[in-house]
Amino acid sequence: MAMDDTPQLHGRVALVTGGSRGIGFAIASALLARGASVMIGGLRQENLDAARARLSELADEAAVETFAANVRSHRDVQRMIEGTVDRFGGLDILVNNAAVGFFREVADQPAEEWIETVETNLNGVFYCCRAAIPHLRRRGGGWIINVSSLAAKNPFAGGAAYSASKAALNAFSEALMQELRYDDIRVSYVMPGSVRTEFAGHHDGAGTEWKLAPEDVAQVVVDLIGHDRRSLPSRVELRPSKPRK
Numbered sequence: 050m051a052m053d054d055t056p057q058l059h060g061r062v063a064l065v066t067g068g069s070r071g072i073g074f075a076i077a078s079a080l081l082a083r084g085a086s087v088m089i090g091g092l093r094q095e096n097l098d099a100a101r102a103r104l105s106e107l108a109d110e111a112a113v114e115t116f117a118a119n120v121r122s123h124r125d126v127q128r129m130i131e132g133t134v135d136r137f138g139g140l141d142i143l144v145n146n147a148a149v150g151f152f153r154e155v156a157d158q159p160a161e162e163w164i165e166t167v168e169t170n171l172n173g174v175f176y177c178c179r180a181a182i183p184h185l186r187r188r189g190g191g192w193i194i195n196v197s198s199l200a201a202k203n204p205f206a207g208g209a210a211y212s213a214s215k216a217a218l219n220a221f222s223e224a225l226m227q228e229l230r231y232d233d234i235r236v237s238y239v240m241p242g243s244v245r246t247e248f249a250g251h252h253d254g255a256g257t258e259w260k261l262a263p264e265d266v267a268q269v270v271v272d273l274i275g276h277d278r279r280s281l282p283s284r285v286e287l288r289p290s291k292p293r294k
């Protein structure tokens with residue numbers, strides 16, 4: 050890595066799921082700023098259009114593309130991965146960021162919420178990885194970075210579905226890391242604490258300045274990619290320095 054510690058990603062192609070808002074948007078911005086071409090995935094076309102307009106102000110318009118795909122659908126995911134490779138010529142970096150959270154006690158949780166949580170936060174990551182791996186291998190290596198949560202190791206009442214989905218994602222990530230490391234595909238997962246986004250319908254107002262910013266998570270993603278290929282930081286816990294007491 051260069052002395053200024055900033056990995057340059059010119060010629061690299063990234064796909065960021067859930068890149069239209071929040072943490073995914075910040076990750077897409079950071080990768081673009083370092084020269085990567087970036088496909089952002091998301092559910093709603095209007096959010097993707099808005100994100101694309103904002104990202105086009107930061108970088109060459111030709112370096113940004115969007116793809117509306119539901120990660121709960123393996124067919125959608127296959128199309129999104131193929132669409133990325135068709136558009137930019139390959140794939141080097143997969144960031145599995147899209148997720149949902151429904152916070153309710155188990156006794157009151159509709160089965161639909163449990164199913165959507167597991168299908169999005171776990172099955173969706175499996176579909177994306179499975180479809181991406183042949184393309185990453187074709188490039189001779191790459192990165193898979195999964196956005197997990199500290200909720201995976203700190204379960205709480207009302208968070209059973211979310212914590213369980215993220216704990217399973219951690220186990221998945223560690224197994225996949227061992228499967229792919231000798232192909233020079235480096236699998237890592239990031240576990241942020243509270244981040245100021247609109248996740249699960251939250252609207253962070255005054256008094257939430259202690260939370261992480263989406264850019265803090267994006268910085269970790271960039272740092273992971275910048276590591277010398279000799280070393281593999283496979284799990285990162287990222288906390289607000291001074292959480293509310």
Ligand SMILES: NC(=O)c1ccc[n+]([C@@H]2O[C@H](COP(=O)([O-])OP(=O)(O)OC[C@H]3O[C@@H](n4cnc5c(N)ncnc54)[C@H](OP(=O)(O)O)[C@@H]3O)[C@@H](O)[C@H]2O)c1
Pocket residue numbers: 066067068069070071072073090091092093094096097118119120121145146147148149169196197198199240241242243244245246247248249
């Ligand atoms: N915010 C936090 O406090 C926090 C803390 C720790 C970890 N995390 C993790 O960080 C990641 C990003 O969270 P965030 O706070 O940035 O969330 P967010 O603001 O709610 O954004 C979620 C993104 O995921 C997309 N998405 C949701 N369901 C999808 C599906 N089925 N298929 C495709 N895309 C889908 C959304 O698309 P649309 O725009 O179309 O809805 C949006 O782009 C998640 O993995 C979350 O678990 C968040």
